[in-house]
Amino acid sequence: MTQQLPPLLLVGCGQMGGAMFDGWMKEGLAPSFIIDRHRDSVPAPHHLVRSADDVPDDFHPGMIVLATKPQKVDAVMAAIAPFALRAPVLSVLAGRTVGGLTDMLTDHLPAGSPMPVVIRAMPNTPSSIGQGMTVCYAPPAATQAQRDLCTRLLRAIGDVAWADREDQMDIVTAISGSGPAYVYLLAELMEQVGVAEGLSPALARQIARQTVAGAGALMIRSGTDSAILRHNVTSPGGTTQQALEVLMAADAWPATMSRALRAAARRSRELSGAQPVA
Ligand SMILES: NC(=O)c1ccc[n+]([C@@H]2O[C@H](COP(=O)([O-])OP(=O)(O)OC[C@H]3O[C@@H](n4cnc5c(N)ncnc54)[C@H](OP(=O)(O)O)[C@@H]3O)[C@@H](O)[C@H]2O)c1
Numbered sequence: 001m002t003q004q005l006p007p008l009l010l011v012g013c014g015q016m017g018g019a020m021f022d023g024w025m026k027e028g029l030a031p032s033f034i035i036d037r038h039r040d041s042v043p044a045p046h047h048l049v050r051s052a053d054d055v056p057d058d059f060h061p062g063m064i065v066l067a068t069k070p071q072k073v074d075a076v077m078a079a080i081a082p083f084a085l086r087a088p089v090l091s092v093l094a095g096r097t098v099g100g101l102t103d104m105l106t107d108h109l110p111a112g113s114p115m116p117v118v119i120r121a122m123p124n125t126p127s128s129i130g131q132g133m134t135v136c137y138a139p140p141a142a143t144q145a146q147r148d149l150c151t152r153l154l155r156a157i158g159d160v161a162w163a164d165r166e167d168q169m170d171i172v173t174a175i176s177g178s179g180p181a182y183v184y185l186l187a188e189l190m191e192q193v194g195v196a197e198g199l200s201p202a203l204a205r206q207i208a209r210q211t212v213a214g215a216g217a218l219m220i221r222s223g224t225d226s227a228i229l230r231h232n233v234t235s236p237g238g239t240t241q242q243a244l245e246v247l248m249a250a251d252a253w254p255a256t257m258s259r260a261l262r263a264a265a266r267r268s269r270e271l272s273g274a275q276p277v278a
Pocket residue numbers: 011012013014015016017018035036037038050051052067068069070072075076092093094122123124125177178
């Protein structure tokens with residue numbers, strides 16, 4: 001039998017916090033406290049509270065998971081700080097740096113307190129079904145046991161990798177954090193064209209969704225390079241080649257993806273708080 005995951009203090013249980021929580025519950029999570037003001041309930045044995053101030057002082061989490069919007073994290077730091085002396089903080093916030101978050105926590109701790117340990121992670125929403133991709137970054141102050149705990153928690157909801165440098169988290173966020181949105185957009189657009197070209201909405205939806213899902217599953221199950229899988233679909237002089245000539249033109253997808261991912265990475269850097277955040 002696999003060991004239960006340690007109790008968590010999950011701060012923010014919206015799209016991403018909720019996706020991780022769903023994944024962790026399926027794997028077996030020790031009784032945890034979930035802070036969120038929109039959820040109606042959480043399944044037993046977990047506890048839902050509306051504010052960080054409502055977490056009992058004697059709760060000893062194995063990990064504190066920060067999953068508010070980056071712009072809203074300031075409001076919870078005072079109440080979270082005492083718990084950060086008992087357990088490492090795992091932040092999934094886009095942009096917010098280890099140094100920035102550590103300073104915010106330290107500001108709410110008595111002088112002379114030990115330095116809280118903050119580890120960053122960038123997960124994505126397929127975590128809710130155990131198919132997530134999370135990249136982590138830990139500062140030198142984090143112990144191997146703390147890194148191992150992060151890996152264990154995040155492996156329970158998908159694949160895990162570690163970045164060597166914190167600045168790599170910006171492009172990671174652009175690729176795997178935001179990436180599911182690009183894939184869903186592809187499905188949406190294929191569906192729209194299908195309908196525009198005369199398919200019923202139901203058929204257009206079915207073929208767009210199953211094509212995205214099947215292509216992704218084949219890529220993972222076969223382990224084959226995506227370029228080879230693309231080549232396998234492309235008959236010389238056939239239909240795919242015509243479409244790819246449009247998509248692969250230098251000013252089409254190569255330029256568009258580059259611009260899109262760089263824009264997302266730039267926003268991640270802005271969200272660090274180093275520059276004004278809109
Ligand atoms: N969504 C993704 O795909 C994804 C992927 C990777 C990382 N992330 C990161 O995950 C974080 C959360 O994103 P999200 O999309 O999950 O946002 P979200 O859906 O807005 O979830 C955040 C939740 O936290 C609640 N919350 C915030 N401050 C609170 C407080 N002081 N007390 C109680 N509840 C509070 C929010 O309520 P209010 O709305 O009332 O504030 C909301 O329910 C972000 O930092 C983002 O960068 C998201």
